[in-house]
Amino acid sequence: MDVFxxxxxxxxxxxxxxxxxxxxxxxxIAIALAAPxxxxxxCGVVGERSGVVNIGIEGMMLIAAFMGFIVAGFxxxxxxxxxxxxxxxxxxxxxxxxxxxxxxxxxxxxxxxLSITIRADQIISGTIINIAALGLTGYFNRLLIxxxxxxxxxxxxxxxxxxxxxxIPVVGWVFNALLHQGxxxxxxxxxxxxxxxxxxxxxxxxxxxxTGENPEAADTVGVDVIRLRYRxxxxxxxxxxxxxxxxxxxxxxxxxxxxxxxxGFIALAAVITGRxxxxxxxxxxxxFAFSDxxxxxxxxxxxxxxxxxxxxxxPHEAYASLPYLLTIIILAGVVxxxxxPAADGxxxxxxxxx
Amino acid sequence: MSRLRQLWDRARPVVAVPLGAVILGLVVAGxxxxxSSVFTPQGFDLLLPFKVYAGLFGxxxxxxxxxxxxxVNATPLIVAGLAVGFGFKAGLFNIGAxxxxxxxxxxxxxxxAMLATAPAxxxxxxxxxxxxxxxxxxxxxxxxxxxxxxxxxVVTTIMLNFIGRSLVAYLVLNVFQAPGFSFARTxxxxxxxxxxxxxxxxxxxxxxLGILIALLxxxxxxxLLFRSTLGFEIRTVGTxxxxxxxxxxxPAVLTILTMSLSGLLAxxxxxxxxxxxxxxxxxxxxxxxxxxxxxxALLGRSHPVGILLAGLLxxxxxxxxxxxxxxxxxxxxxxxxxxxxxLLFLAADVIVRQLLRIRRAKSGLEPVExxxxxxxxxxxx
Numbered sequence: 001m002d003v004f005x006x007x008x009x010x011x012x013x014x015x016x017x018x019x020x021x022x023x024x025x026x027x028x029i030a031i032a033l034a035a036p037x038x039x040x041x042x043c044g045v046v047g048e049r050s051g052v053v054n055i056g057i058e059g060m061m062l063i064a065a066f067m068g069f070i071v072a073g074f075x076x077x078x079x080x081x082x083x084x085x086x087x088x089x090x091x092x093x094x095x096x097x098x099x100x101x102x103x104x105x106x107x108x109x110x111x112x113x114l115s116i117t118i119r120a121d122q123i124i125s126g127t128i129i130n131i132a133a134l135g136l137t138g139y140f141n142r143l144l145i146x147x148x149x150x151x152x153x154x155x156x157x158x159x160x161x162x163x164x165x166x167x168i169p170v171v172g173w174v175f176n177a178l179l180h181q182g183x184x185x186x187x188x189x190x191x192x193x194x195x196x197x198x199x200x201x202x203x204x205x206x207x208x209x210x211t212g213e214n215p216e217a218a219d220t221v222g223v224d225v226i227r228l229r230y231r232x233x234x235x236x237x238x239x240x241x242x243x244x245x246x247x248x249x250x251x252x253x254x255x256x257x258x259x260x261x262x263x264g265f266i267a268l269a270a271v272i273t274g275r276x277x278x279x280x281x282x283x284x285x286x287x288f289a290f291s292d293x294x295x296x297x298x299x300x301x302x303x304x305x306x307x308x309x310x311x312x313x314x315p316h317e318a319y320a321s322l323p324y325l326l327t328i329i330i331l332a333g334v335v336x337x338x339x340x341p342a343a344d345g346x347x348x349x350x351x352x353x354x
Numbered sequence: 355m356s357r358l359r360q361l362w363d364r365a366r367p368v369v370a371v372p373l374g375a376v377i378l379g380l381v382v383a384g385x386x387x388x389x390s391s392v393f394t395p396q397g398f399d400l401l402l403p404f405k406v407y408a409g410l411f412g413x414x415x416x417x418x419x420x421x422x423x424x425x426v427n428a429t430p431l432i433v434a435g436l437a438v439g440f441g442f443k444a445g446l447f448n449i450g451a452x453x454x455x456x457x458x459x460x461x462x463x464x465x466x467a468m469l470a471t472a473p474a475x476x477x478x479x480x481x482x483x484x485x486x487x488x489x490x491x492x493x494x495x496x497x498x499x500x501x502x503x504x505x506x507x508v509v510t511t512i513m514l515n516f517i518g519r520s521l522v523a524y525l526v527l528n529v530f531q532a533p534g535f536s537f538a539r540t541x542x543x544x545x546x547x548x549x550x551x552x553x554x555x556x557x558x559x560x561x562x563l564g565i566l567i568a569l570l571x572x573x574x575x576x577x578l579l580f581r582s583t584l585g586f587e588i589r590t591v592g593t594x595x596x597x598x599x600x601x602x603x604x605p606a607v608l609t610i611l612t613m614s615l616s617g618l619l620a621x622x623x624x625x626x627x628x629x630x631x632x633x634x635x636x637x638x639x640x641x642x643x644x645x646x647x648x649x650x651a652l653l654g655r656s657h658p659v660g661i662l663l664a665g666l667l668x669x670x671x672x673x674x675x676x677x678x679x680x681x682x683x684x685x686x687x688x689x690x691x692x693x694x695x696x697l698l699f700l701a702a703d704v705i706v707r708q709l710l711r712i713r714r715a716k717s718g719l720e721p722v723e724x725x726x727x728x729x730x731x732x733x734x735x
Contacts, residue, residue: 055508110698113702114701114702118701118702118703118704120701120702123447123508124447124652124701125701127447127449127508127648128652128694128697128698128700128701131645131648131649131693131694131697132694132695132697132698134645134690135687135690135691135693135694136690136691136694138687138690139386139390139685139687139688139690139691140390141687142685142687143390143393143394143685143687144393147393261516262512262513262515262516265508265509265512265513266513268509269509269513272509315524315528317520317521317523317524318520318524320520321516321517321520321521324513324514324516324517325513325517327509327513328499328505328509328510328513328514331499331503331505331506331509331510332499332502332503332505332510333503
């Protein structure tokens with residue numbers, strides 16, 4: 001008997017076979033789509049490990065995407081230059097990335113000031129950053145980009161790995177998926193591993209984790225809690241800035257209002273799912289990205305037979321909802337068992353200060 | 355005179371910071387407009403901020419048609435603001451007003467169009483009821499997820515906003531689409547349209563029953579929150595879930611109920627917007643009401659009366675934006691900048707107090723302190 005014709009189980013088997021079949025095509029797309037989610041999640045991990053909740057990742061990304069696009073666009077307009085041989089980088093694109101990172105860090109400083117010094121509610125502070133980012137970028141988009149429809153500095157080129165590497169049987173596609181990428185996507189893997197090591201093996205990591213678990217105790221042994229939290233929030237915002245740069249300088253060469261489309265929040269879910277570790281959060285980001293890439297796979301390589309009828313019958317809107325739906329399901333399933341840093345979201349004040 | 359003075363003394367600690375934030379927001383917006391005039395065709399103009407203010411004020415209040423426009427814009431903002439504020443009172447942050455609003459809107463538009471030829475007395479309540487149920491369902495989901503699994507409503511409601519937008523597109527394209535239009539949209543509402551005061555004057559043609567419903571909902575929600583047992587329990591859970599549980603209340607049930615009611619209100623806001631003002635919904639409805647309503651609730655400090663005033667203010671800004679753009683050549687999106695700056699000053703109330711020499715005032719965002727409390731943690735059952 002043909003196992004693929006058994007009801008339900010047969011379809012599941014067909015799906016698994018199909019997924020394995022399209023994996024080499026799916027993986028490069030998913031790894032690229034995971035880049036902004038993973039970077040946003042790094043922003044969340046570093047902030048929350050020191051005890052500051054950051055709901056404003058989405059807004060930081062959006063402002064960075066806008067600033068990166070504007071700076072790169074105007075520099076390219078003023079000083080048109082030939083791209084460098086690696087990644088098709090131009091001075092305009094590099095300055096754009098710098099502007100994206102710096103602008104996100106400036107917003108991070110605002111969030112740090114509101115949540116650490118002012119001790120405002122951190123969720124409200126982050127939400128206000130999100131709404132403000134949407135409003136400000138929308139206004140300046142209309143003011144600066146709409147009259148300049150040709151504005152733009154293009155995008156970074158992807159790296160072309162040597163054919164000897166990608167044509168290795170069985171594992172060649174892995175090299176292709178990891179290396180046939182733009183510079184920001186490729187840097188994600190390095191950032192994740194470095195952060196994982198730093199967070200669990202360095203003095204900074206120990207102090208960060210101590211501050212997130214018990215700021216009073218950290219303070220007693222001489223850690224400057226306020227300063228450490230400031231530094232972590234501002235530095236972590238740089239990752240959100242890089243995610244924003246990915247949107248307008250690596251993935252697309254344009255800026256659209258609200259183009260982050262919830263990535264900052266999916267990143268937050270990845271932080272929780274990954275149990276506040278960089279590697280775990282990256283894994284969760286990859287999972288969300290795969291669900292996003294599935295839509296592309298089904299349209300590029302439509303499956304045949306029963307499975308094809310089923311997958312092609314699912315409306316386009318359902319595929320578009322898949323990453324969001326998956327985020328909710330995983331969050332609901334994992335939250336009870338995933339324990340946040342004990343002092344997450346709790347402002348710190350020295351008792352001695354009367 | 356002394357009565358007035360007394361009233362001001364009582365109100366001052368509550369309204370001083372929001373009022374100061376609004377004033378500072380308008381001042382900063384004037385400076386932003388001045389700075390951005392460099393990029394507009396007419397060039398730098400020192401009088402521009404005053405042109406902006408005059409345009410906004412004139413567009414919002416000068417003339418019956420402009421006042422109508424303000425009230426029509428304020429209607430969904432007030433009702434959706436009540437939705438968000440209602441959640442805040444229970445310590446719940448409903449960022450999902452956007453999705454709940456849209457689902458209410460699409461159901462009102464779809465069901466309303468089906469009942470276009472039914473008598474108004476049937477068509478309007480059924481269409482509005484459908485909007486309420488759809489909104490309540492979209493609020494129930496994050497409420498139940500929070501109560502049963504501990505998934506924080508801030509993340510789940512945002513995700514549901516995106517799913518909601520896809521669902522609206524699907525419903526308009528596959529279920530409710532009307533033939534004979536150049537783009538995908540729902541059909542004419544006919545008798546399901548809310549009655550207007552258009553018979554008095556053509557300037558009042560858009561002034562519909564919705565504003566009256568919004569104005570009636572303000573005291574209704576106030577009564578529910580401050581005079582009913584349910585409201586007492588909701589506020590207790592919002593201030594201190596542990597105390598509420600020891601007093602025999604059930605935080606899980608109250609969480610689900612509050613999110614559902616909050617979603618219901620946001621759904622009604624969407625229904626009123628469609629039945630009263632827009633009269634149809636396209637597959638992709640570009641509205642900012644869902645996020646504006648968070649600003650309304652924060653500025654109104656989650657109090658129904660404050661939300662009414664904040665809703666009218668933002669309604670006036672939206673109404674005045676168009677005429678302002680015509681007069682001052684500054685994009686309508688300046689209103690979003692004003693809103694953003696107001697919110698930033700609300701959060702950084704220290705600046706407002708120092709600049710305007712306000713003492714004694716409480717923190718600008720005090721009613722929502724509990725929002726952070728449960729982030730990422732198991733909700734108490």
